[in-house]
Amino acid sequence: MCPSPSRPASSETKRQPVRVVACPTCGKPVKWAPESRWRPFCCERCKLIDLGEWLSDPDEKET
Numbered sequence: 136m137c138p139s140p141s142r143p144a145s146s147e148t149k150r151q152p153v154r155v156v157a158c159p160t161c162g163k164p165v166k167w168a169p170e171s172r173w174r175p176f177c178c179e180r181c182k183l184i185d186l187g188e189w190l191s192d193p194d195e196k197e198t
């Protein structure tokens with residue numbers, strides 16, 4: 136007989152709290168769910184803004 140720590144198999148479904156992340160562009164809370172199609176951004180616009188900033192090199196040293 137081996138006394139294994141048998142945990143009571145809970146039949147209840149674990150409720151996962153909806154994860155919320157902050158939009159990298161505007162900081163708005165974004166639900167990390169399939170319905171948030173622009174996650175981690177709150178909307179398409181924020182995603183485009185972020186992409187735009189990434190594409191435009193802030194280090195312009197051309198004179």
Ligand SMILES: [Zn+2]
Nearest residue numbers: 158161177181
């Ligand atoms: Zn946003």
